Amino acid sequence: MSALRMAAVAAPFDRDLEGDFARIERIVAGARAAGVRLLALPEACLGGYLHSMDGGRHDGGPPALDPGGPEIRRLAAIAGDMVVCAGYCEAAGGLRYNSAVCVSGDGVLGRHRKVHQPLGEDGLFAAGDGFAAFDTPVGRLGMMICYDKAFPESARALALDGAQIVVCVSAWPGSRTDPAPDLAQDRWTRRFDLFDRARALENQVVWLSANQSGTFGSLRFVGSAKIVDPGGDVLAATGVSGGVATAELDVPRALETARRSMGHLRDRRPAAYAPPVAVAGP
Structure with a gap:
């Protein structure tokens, strides 16, 4: 297989869906x-995230979109011959989910509902219940959303399901509580990059990390979109100011090289990982 050219975006999005789509169209055109x-x-690039971490009580949160509705079809049409992953607020069964969708011009390729909810996010969104990889024209992918990546089990579940590439939106x-004047030195920026x-x-996978940038309500996003290879090396990054991080990699070869001597998935010893009897609280 030839090298895959891929990109991760750091950009601002808000409640103006038409403006969001216009920005997505420009980004996709440039990437293409x-x-x-x-x-x-x-x-949350379709409709924006929360104004603050109070569970969306400030403004009711982003618009809830039908997962089979016109907005997702519009996103697929914009994607065309590309594979595009994006976040949005999903309406399903009378609930809202913080969701991600993977599309191409052929339609929806995969979906994910955010499982782990920080601070007051559960005041607006229901939680997803799992992680699953899926096949796409560019390889087998897995998706997760933001705080999901703080839990090693999330990425490991996707890798064990055969994900070659993980996209974290x-x-x-x-x-x-302790913001740094220089966002690049902020402790939450460091955590974002470390995860x-x-x-x-x-997991020795290719990792695409997209993030909001700029400010929205009381939140100041860290940007820092990046592409990481299976050895943990950053191939391209936007920094905190935002932009598009682009890199090219022969994914199967990169995975095979990384896993040849020390295969982290191959060398697992599941029987040794018995769960503790109890998990201590804070």
């Missing part, structure tokens, strides 16, 4: 002109 075949957009803000590199290396 650069030969990108896989593009990761941020969490985020709306990850800087620290609220990206650790999860790629632990």
